[in-house]
Amino acid sequence: xxxxxxxxxxxxxxxxxxxxxxxxxxxxxxxxxxxxxxxxxxxxxxxxxxxxxxxxxxxxxxxxxxxxxxxxxxxxxxxxxxxxxxxxxxxxxxxxxxxxxxxxxxxxxxxxxxxxxxxxxxxxxxxxxxxxxxxxxxxxxxxxxxxxxxxxxxxxxxxxxxxxxxxxxxxxxxxxxxxxxxxxxxxxxxxxxxxxxxxxxxxxxxxxxxxxxxxxxxxxxxxxxxxxxxxxxxxxxxxxxxxxxxxxxxxxxxxxxxxxxxxxxxxxxxxxxxxxxxxxxxxxxxxxxxxxxxxxxxxxxxxxxxxxxxxxxxxxxxxxxxx
Numbered sequence: 001x002x003x004x005x006x007x008x009x010x011x012x013x014x015x016x017x018x019x020x021x022x023x024x025x026x027x028x029x030x031x032x033x034x035x036x037x038x039x040x041x042x043x044x045x046x047x048x049x050x051x052x053x054x055x056x057x058x059x060x061x062x063x064x065x066x067x068x069x070x071x072x073x074x075x076x077x078x079x080x081x082x083x084x085x086x087x088x089x090x091x092x093x094x095x096x097x098x099x100x101x102x103x104x105x106x107x108x109x110x111x112x113x114x115x116x117x118x119x120x121x122x123x124x125x126x127x128x129x130x131x132x133x134x135x136x137x138x139x140x141x142x143x144x145x146x147x148x149x150x151x152x153x154x155x156x157x158x159x160x161x162x163x164x165x166x167x168x169x170x171x172x173x174x175x176x177x178x179x180x181x182x183x184x185x186x187x188x189x190x191x192x193x194x195x196x197x198x199x200x201x202x203x204x205x206x207x208x209x210x211x212x213x214x215x216x217x218x219x220x221x222x223x224x225x226x227x228x229x230x231x232x233x234x235x236x237x238x239x240x241x242x243x244x245x246x247x248x249x250x251x252x253x254x255x256x257x258x259x260x261x262x263x264x265x266x267x268x269x270x271x272x273x274x275x276x277x278x279x280x281x282x283x284x285x286x287x288x289x290x291x292x293x294x295x296x297x298x299x300x301x302x303x304x305x306x307x308x309x310x311x312x313x314x315x316x317x318x319x320x321x322x323x
Contacts, residue, residue, distance in 0.1 A: 001095040002143040004125040023072040033117035045073035141198035153188040154223030187259035241268035258288035
């Protein structure tokens, strides 16, 4: 959920004084709305270590753009641990909520509660005709992006995923890779999001996304039954799971390769071939996904170090969850 302060230019036009003063106003507002956000745990970007930054990126609490630079950038978590607020990325304020499972309506409500706590203290940039004003024209209106991550190996194997995704786009949804706009699809993981923010209420956006994703989930379950529900399908999947476990055990892999293995293992867990909870696989994805792994660095010294480090971490996580 993107918001800008009416009293200041957007971040891309703001000077150092604007950024400093707007950050101060946001932190003061957070302190006055302490029943929602926890200023005592606020993280200042310049004070973060590289290890902490990588962890925040892996768990999607911040973006690469937020990490890149900015003296007056802050990350402030809420009291539940589900929501957070960042300052001065693309807009003055970005409120984010991440929930497990299929809870888009609950995620929207949680982010809205943070926004509602700040709105009486911080006048936001708003037009009676356009809605909330944002740096990007595509976010004007509700200023809200709602996404669901879907694991669709069954539809990929069955071959009818492209037609289903075309249907999702025709209903006003964007389909992206695991890391959002501009990212390629890896590990059969798709991000389904609303593509418009103008002309719809938040409730209408939630309702439309729910319809699209429920249809996709039903189609994926049917495809898995057809592809992996037979003895032959189970045998092929069992062999693929075994191969991924063996490969992870003996070879260091890039994040892209690790995601492919995690995709197979997650499918194996969902089909009852691995004694692991699906909730465990969020940790696997955080290790393998490497949203902080800069493109084009796989063959560099840093890239090779990351491959070794992340593969070792995934091996350890698998030992814990699969013992």
